[in-house]
Amino acid sequence: MDATAKSFKDQAKDGLENATLQDALGKLGFGFPLLRQMAADGLPEFDALRDQGRDIKNHVLEHLDYYLERFEEQVTGHGGQVHWCPTDGDARDAILKICQEARAKTVTKGKSMVTEEIAINAHLEAHGIKAIETDLGEYIIQLRNEPPSHIVGPAIHLNKEQIAGTFRSHHKELDPDRSLEEVPALVREAREVLRQKYIDADVGITGANFLVAETGSSIIVTNEGNGDLSQSLPRIHIVVASIEKVVPTLEDACTFLRLLARSATGQEFSAYTTFSTGPKRPDDPDGPEQYHVILLDNGRSDLLGTEFQDVLRCIRCGACMNHCPVYTSVGGHAYGSVYPGPIGSVLTPALAGIDQSHHLPNASTFCGKCEEVCPMRIPLPKMMRYWRERAFDQGQDPVAARWALAFWATAARWPALYHFGANVMTRLLHFMGKREGHLVRLPFAGGWTRHRDFPTPERATFQSQWRKRL
Amino acid sequence: MSDPRAQILGKIREIRGRGALSASNRHMLDTRLADHPRNVVPARADGPQAELIVQFMDYLGKAGATVLRVPKRSDVPAAVAEYLRDNNLPGRVRTTSDPEIDSLPWSDQEMLERTEGRAEKSDDVSVTSAVAGIAETGTLLLTSGKHTPTSLNFLPETHIVVLSAQTVVGSYEDAIDKVRKQGQLPRTLNFITGPSRTADVELTMEMGAHGPRQLHVILVDN
Ligand code: SF4
Numbered sequence: 153m154d155a156t157a158k159s160f161k162d163q164a165k166d167g168l169e170n171a172t173l174q175d176a177l178g179k180l181g182f183g184f185p186l187l188r189q190m191a192a193d194g195l196p197e198f199d200a201l202r203d204q205g206r207d208i209k210n211h212v213l214e215h216l217d218y219y220l221e222r223f224e225e226q227v228t229g230h231g232g233q234v235h236w237c238p239t240d241g242d243a244r245d246a247i248l249k250i251c252q253e254a255r256a257k258t259v260t261k262g263k264s265m266v267t268e269e270i271a272i273n274a275h276l277e278a279h280g281i282k283a284i285e286t287d288l289g290e291y292i293i294q295l296r297n298e299p300p301s302h303i304v305g306p307a308i309h310l311n312k313e314q315i316a317g318t319f320r321s322h323h324k325e326l327d328p329d330r331s332l333e334e335v336p337a338l339v340r341e342a343r344e345v346l347r348q349k350y351i352d353a354d355v356g357i358t359g360a361n362f363l364v365a366e367t368g369s370s371i372i373v374t375n376e377g378n379g380d381l382s383q384s385l386p387r388i389h390i391v392v393a394s395i396e397k398v399v400p401t402l403e404d405a406c407t408f409l410r411l412l413a414r415s416a417t418g419q420e421f422s423a424y425t426t427f428s429t430g431p432k433r434p435d436d437p438d439g440p441e442q443y444h445v446i447l448l449d450n451g452r453s454d455l456l457g458t459e460f461q462d463v464l465r466c467i468r469c470g471a472c473m474n475h476c477p478v479y480t481s482v483g484g485h486a487y488g489s490v491y492p493g494p495i496g497s498v499l500t501p502a503l504a505g506i507d508q509s510h511h512l513p514n515a516s517t518f519c520g521k522c523e524e525v526c527p528m529r530i531p532l533p534k535m536m537r538y539w540r541e542r543a544f545d546q547g548q549d550p551v552a553a554r555w556a557l558a559f560w561a562t563a564a565r566w567p568a569l570y571h572f573g574a575n576v577m578t579r580l581l582h583f584m585g586k587r588e589g590h591l592v593r594l595p596f597a598g599g600w601t602r603h604r605d606f607p608t609p610e611r612a613t614f615q616s617q618w619r620k621r622l
Numbered sequence: 623m624s625d626p627r628a629q630i631l632g633k634i635r636e637i638r639g640r641g642a643l644s645a646s647n648r649h650m651l652d653t654r655l656a657d658h659p660r661n662v663v664p665a666r667a668d669g670p671q672a673e674l675i676v677q678f679m680d681y682l683g684k685a686g687a688t689v690l691r692v693p694k695r696s697d698v699p700a701a702v703a704e705y706l707r708d709n710n711l712p713g714r715v716r717t718t719s720d721p722e723i724d725s726l727p728w729s730d731q732e733m734l735e736r737t738e739g740r741a742e743k744s745d746d747v748s749v750t751s752a753v754a755g756i757a758e759t760g761t762l763l764l765t766s767g768k769h770t771p772t773s774l775n776f777l778p779e780t781h782i783v784v785l786s787a788q789t790v791v792g793s794y795e796d797a798i799d800k801v802r803k804q805g806q807l808p809r810t811l812n813f814i815t816g817p818s819r820t821a822d823v824e825l826t827m828e829m830g831a832h833g834p835r836q837l838h839v840i841l842v843d844n
Contacts, residue, residue: 176825180825197662200662201661215647215651217635217642218648236626237626238630287822288832305825311824312823335823335826338823339823340830347832351743369807375819375820375821376820377818377833377834378833380772380776380812381833384772384773385773385777395630400654400655402658403659406663406798407662409794419685421685421815423685423815423817423818424812424813425761425812425815427810428809429808429810431809432809433768433808433809435767436766437739438740438741438771438772439810447630449630449633453630453634456634456637457637
């Protein structure tokens with residue numbers, strides 16, 4: 153995983169100063185919550201489904217070993233193969249081996265966050281195998297060599313002019329005078345270019361939104377249909393999924409499917425929901441000859457039984473980031489990790505270590521919106537608080553912040569001291585800002601006054617005014 | 623512990639403070655899988671067939687597909703030919719070879735060239751059957767099989783689905799039940815709700831990202 157989570161503050165600043173990104177985030181932060189709300193309101197059972205979804209996931213996490221074994225049994229029974237991978241390295245090795253045994257030259261990929269997590273593209277590339285992203289957003293950022301900025305819309309930080317420029321410099325074989333001004337032209341060009349890639353590819357890699365223990369099926373949900381072309385045209389289909397994706401039955405999968413699209417994009421249902429079970433049957437005219445499932449742990453089992461277990465319920469809908477005031481201000485790249493937004497602030501420290509990412513759980517106003525909209529009712533703010541505690545215990549915070557907190561904690565424990573301090577400070581600030589009505593500079597609070605003035609406080613604290621009134 | 627499978631399963635069991643599940647616990651979970659009970663199913667998935675059909679068409683339309691209702695099966699080839707003409711599409715279709723499609727009176731349409739089998743890159747239009755229409759969200763369920771290649775659902779730019787009105791059901795679970803009854807699960811179950819789309823460029827919705835740009839459903843009353 154990317155280690156730039158350390159530089160959250162600088163990256164957040166870049167995000168705030170990027171006008172294109174700010175435009176996109178404005179649209180996103182306004183549009184998606186509205187669409188989600190309409191979809192939720194349109195289904196009276198929405199909250200009941202959320203409760204049930206949460207309970208099913210909790211049940212699975214309690215019996216994860218059982219469901220994974222049953223899943224494997226079924227995959228094998230249908231002629232597929234499961235590869236158990238404790239670490240990201242194991243997953244890379246397993247995928248490379250399958251590709252090499254098939255003498256694969258190119259691989260087409262459906263959209264999958266977990267393959268970003270294990271950085272499979274670079275690994276295949278290093279061994280002479282070309283991996284081509286086919287989700288339009290992923291394709292664009294792959295050409296630009298950038299990481300995704302949103303788990304559902306990976307290229308939302310770009311405008312159409314930038315994308316047209318990228319296409320022009322990469323699709324050299326096409327007419328240089330073609331028009332690429334409008335969105336339809338861009339979509340059409342990507343469609344045409346990628347069409348041949350699906351047909352030429354030897355291997356198709358997809359993620360999985362769910363794995364079904366009852367039947368050994370993997371499920372993908374997309375709007376473009378790229379995941380389906382990636383898995384039905386090449387000879388080999390590799391599914392990469394983390395262990396917590398397993399659900400018991402097809403009926404249980406239906407419950408999650410009713411929540412996923414509505415929470416993600418506000419659609420009633422995504423255009424394509426596909427259940428794949430094993431390789432093609434002997435009579436089938438198309439479909440892959442081999443079906444492999446990479447079951448990745450990569451730190452997830454460490455979370456079982458801890459205060460972070462609930463995060464394993466996540467179905468990666470992106471609602472928490474669409475509703476997050478921090479995410480919709482700084483954008484996904486600021487987080488410097490595969491998973492941005494509130495979910496990333498909880499998951500990244502777990503996967504990459506809190507020493508690499510202690511800024512992330514601090515990137516929150518604790519407004520609680522993420523938990524409110526999370527279809528899986530994951531208590532994200534509470535978990536960010538846990539991470540803050542851990543970071544503090546491990547001495548990750550800067551010395552000044554630690555001193556300030558220690559000072560505050562002492563004062564808060566001695567009311568007399570606290571009141572005395574507050575009185576002195578209030579009077580001092582009142583005196584300093586009396587003339588202007590506000591303060592433009594404050595010692596130790598430059599982070600605040602650089603961007604906005606600090607209003608001058610009243611002459612006395614609320615408590616002392618109150619006491620006088622009595 | 624070098625076996626990665628044992629490593630992952632062992633770790634989960636260690637955290638849960640147990641070995642593999644006890645026989646009684648295992649039995650309970652086995653039963654749940656075997657019974658696969660339904661969870662909450664939205665009330666809108668329930669109702670008289672006639673209403674479900676209307677609701678199905680309504681949601682399908684909202685999802686960007688077009689729907690034409692015809693009285694009988696023999697009307698289908700003419701409806702296909704007309705759709706192609708109206709949309710300036712070539713008079714050539716690639717279809718599934720199941721009886722549902724194969725038994726239609728195609729020869730009435732002399733200008734329509736029909737071939738069967740998996741989709742090729744040069745195919746502009748496919749015509750397929752479907753297992754069910756799902757009223758809950760206007761979703762089609764198509765399955766792969768000897769006569770029904772999956773590539774027909776994704777490669778051509780226009781996808782025409784012929785669906786008998788009596789196959790419209792309420793919920794996803796109802797549709798899955800139909801598949802369960804047919805025996806072994808097909809390799810692929812495609813739940814399709816409208817044409818392919820993307821909002822990846824400036825959050826602007828654009829149809830026909832990789833899959834079909836047009837999805838046209840011909841609903842046959844009988
Ligand atoms: S944490 Fe909840 S809201 Fe965020 S992506 Fe996961 S399921 Fe969606």
